[in-house]
Amino acid sequence: MSTNRYLQTVQLDIFCNTDFLGALKEDNCIGAAKFTMCMKQLKARNSTGSVVLDAGDAFMGTPLSNFYYGKPVVEMMNENEYDAMAIGNHEFDWGTDRLLKTLNTANFNVLSANLFYNHGEKVEWAKPYVIVKKKGVSIGIIGLSTVETPYTTASSNVKEYVFRQPIKVVKELIPKVKEDGADIIILLGHLPVYFNGGKPAGELIDLVDSTEDIDVAIGGHSFIPYATLRNDIPIVLTSPRGSMIGHIRICFNRKANQIINKEVKLIDLNRRFNNLNPDQKIQNMVQQYDKGLNKKFSKVIGRTDKDLFVKPDQQFELGSWISNTICKNTSAQIGFYNPYGIFGDIYSGDITVGDIYRICPFNSFLVCSKLTGRQILEILSQSVTLEKGMLQISGLRVKLSSFTEKEYTIKDKDVRLLDGKPLKLDESYTVGTTEFLASGGDKFKTFTEVSWKKTQIKLRAALTDRIKKEGTIKSKLFY
Numbered sequence: 001m002s003t004n005r006y007l008q009t010v011q012l013d014i015f016c017n018t019d020f021l022g023a024l025k026e027d028n029c030i031g032a033a034k035f036t037m038c039m040k041q042l043k044a045r046n047s048t049g050s051v052v053l054d055a056g057d058a059f060m061g062t063p064l065s066n067f068y069y070g071k072p073v074v075e076m077m078n079e080n081e082y083d084a085m086a087i088g089n090h091e092f093d094w095g096t097d098r099l100l101k102t103l104n105t106a107n108f109n110v111l112s113a114n115l116f117y118n119h120g121e122k123v124e125w126a127k128p129y130v131i132v133k134k135k136g137v138s139i140g141i142i143g144l145s146t147v148e149t150p151y152t153t154a155s156s157n158v159k160e161y162v163f164r165q166p167i168k169v170v171k172e173l174i175p176k177v178k179e180d181g182a183d184i185i186i187l188l189g190h191l192p193v194y195f196n197g198g199k200p201a202g203e204l205i206d207l208v209d210s211t212e213d214i215d216v217a218i219g220g221h222s223f224i225p226y227a228t229l230r231n232d233i234p235i236v237l238t239s240p241r242g243s244m245i246g247h248i249r250i251c252f253n254r255k256a257n258q259i260i261n262k263e264v265k266l267i268d269l270n271r272r273f274n275n276l277n278p279d280q281k282i283q284n285m286v287q288q289y290d291k292g293l294n295k296k297f298s299k300v301i302g303r304t305d306k307d308l309f310v311k312p313d314q315q316f317e318l319g320s321w322i323s324n325t326i327c328k329n330t331s332a333q334i335g336f337y338n339p340y341g342i343f344g345d346i347y348s349g350d351i352t353v354g355d356i357y358r359i360c361p362f363n364s365f366l367v368c369s370k371l372t373g374r375q376i377l378e379i380l381s382q383s384v385t386l387e388k389g390m391l392q393i394s395g396l397r398v399k400l401s402s403f404t405e406k407e408y409t410i411k412d413k414d415v416r417l418l419d420g421k422p423l424k425l426d427e428s429y430t431v432g433t434t435e436f437l438a439s440g441g442d443k444f445k446t447f448t449e450v451s452w453k454k455t456q457i458k459l460r461a462a463l464t465d466r467i468k469k470e471g472t473i474k475s476k477l478f479y
Contacts, residue, residue, distance in 0.1 A: 008255040010135040013046045014186065014248040015039060018055035018220030019088070019240035021343070022065025024072055024286050027358070028344070030269050032076045032286055033278030035242040038269050039080045040279065042245065049135045052080055055220035055237070056088025056145070056190030059102060061343055063297050063357035064290055069094055070102045072289045076282055082108040083132050084141050087115060088190035088220060089149040092157045093362065100125055111143020111188060113173055114164040123161070128169075129177050137252050140182030142173060144189035146203060146221050154364075155439045166191065166203060167210045174213050183257060184215045184250065192222035193237055200226065208233055215259060216248055227266045234264035243270055297354030302467035308346040312339040312389030318346060318359070319392030320477045322463065327394045329462045330368035330432030330455060333417065334376065334395035337434065338442050340388065351467055360460045364434040367452040373412065374425040378446045380410050388442035396423070434459055 024032040043050040054077065059070025077085070085108055091099055103110055103125075113128035122128065129142040146152070147163045166189065177185055191203040204219035208230055217235045219226075225239040227246065236246035244266050251261040308318040319339055327335035344359050371379075380398060383391040399414035415423040423429075433447065440448040467473065 009251055009253045009260065010049060010137060011046060012049045012051065012134055012137060012139070012184075012250045012252060013042070014051045014053065014216060014218075014246075014250070015042055016053040016055060016188075016218045016236060016246040016248075017238045017242060017244065018190070018218075019057040019223060019238075020054070020059075020073060021057060021061030021090075021241050022059055022070060022073055023062060023241035024064050024076070025062070025290065027062070028347075029241040030243060031278070032072070032242070033280075033283035034276050035269065036076060036080055036279040036282045037276055038245065038267075042247070042267070043081075051132065051134060051139060051141075051186075052082045053141065053186070053188050053218060054082055054085040054108075055188055055218050056086040057090040057220060057240075058085065058088070060090040060093045061241075061358075061361055063354045063361075064286070064293060066357065066361050067293055068289060069098050071105070072285060074102060074106050075285055078105070078107045079279070079282055084109040084111050084130055084143065084188060086143040086188045086190045086220070087112040087126055087145045089146055089152040092149065092153045095157050096125075096160075109141070109143075111141065112145045113142050114147075114166050114169040115145050116162045116164060118160055118162055128173060131177070131180055131182055136254055138181045138183045140177040140180070140185045141188050142170060142177065142185065144170070144187065144191055144207075146190050146192065148192070148203075148221070151441050151443050154436060155441070166207050170207060170211050170214070174211070178213070184252065184259065185213060186216040186218065187211075187214050188218050190221050191219045193219055193224055193226050193235075194222055195224070200228075200230075204235065204237070205230070208235060215250070215262075218246065225266055227264045229262065229264060232262070234262050236264050236266065238266060244268055297352060297357065299353045300350045301353055301356075301464060302351045302471050302473065304346060304348055304351060304473045306348050308473060310339065310342050310345055313386050314390055315392065315477055317477060318342060318473070320394060321473055322360075322459070323392045323394035325462050325466050326366055326432045326434070326459070328466070329457050330366050330430075332368050332395070332430045332432030334429055335393065335432045336379065336437060337392045338388065338437055339390060339392055340442070341434070341436065346473070351473070353464065356460055356464050356467070360463060362436070362459070364436055364459050366432060366455045366457045366459055366462065367435055367438045368430060368432045368455065369438070369450045369452045370428040371431045371446075371450060372425065373415075373423045373427050373429065375446050375449060376423060376429060376431070377410065377412055377415060377425065379444060380415065382444060382446070384410060388444075391444075
């Protein structure tokens, strides 16, 4: 009996990653060639029983990937024989038409079960789910996109879509997936996990806690590495830019038609595979794409004498400098910028054109308007909840010690202009920011209460011009 049971039990290995963000080159990350070699070595241990999945935000994020609209990333994913990819919010950064051209050469399934047109029909270019067969086991993979998409990408790019609540969609879909023969059901979602008081929360956790008959849950979007068994369901999110691969191992008994064991872990590629040789095919591909761009992006335009790190939950020098640049280019008294719009650190030494494209990958124009002190206070009070990180500011001094973990508020007396004058609630002030925040991005709806004047200046161009003019990034906080 035990021998028969052993023969009927198969091992399935699910490998996943999220938020690759176009990290093709070895530029403070592992790069596509070594990532591919890692994935191939992991799959080789169970070649017919491996499933490879991507939880979204694969393309936008680096000069090389952005210039070719993610096409090299698709080629890498094809080489790694991905089975499916969920649609993330940044897949819409270039608009749907461009996204579909990028995905035209994809050999993997593109999934999003909760993505609908405004008029109610399911989008035709993303499947709700797919069933793949490995070692005689039918694996149903349901794709999901975060409901945060409309305010975490340019809202104009998704105005024709509705992102329905994942819980309702999944509950309605599971019976159909099972009816189509799925033995195992995987949720592959660009869905975040956050931590409130040390406890996991967010869309993926809510979905797992509210839904029956799912076996694996894979998330993304929040950049927080996480691997656990919750309600006996493996949950995994990797850190971004190819630095990790999530690994779920399932032992499935085909005769009993049930899972008899589950394991989940994170594989840190930087630690385990730092000296690994790159996959030659992918390395040649990346070099070929980079050949025509390297001269442009390697041009030195300035320098910095210290590392400038992104610290989303506080004011930091790079963010403050960007906000100050917005002020200078919009003739504004006050500048705001969202911290998660900064896609990387700048390290001491020379600064190149490519560095600016890397930290600022979006083609966002600067805008300016008049806001009252009351509106500015509302924005600051929302910022210190840290739900989307702390807005980077210029032109204001804010007494941040006035908020606690239990009371996220700032009083008007805690906010002063740079000349020391207090912020007056009923007075108007000139404010500069980007189109993204002005349209209510990152849930900052107060910005939408006024009309904004669009400049013809892109943020990336403003940053580049300032470095060229000043020669260096001044290491200070502009507030």
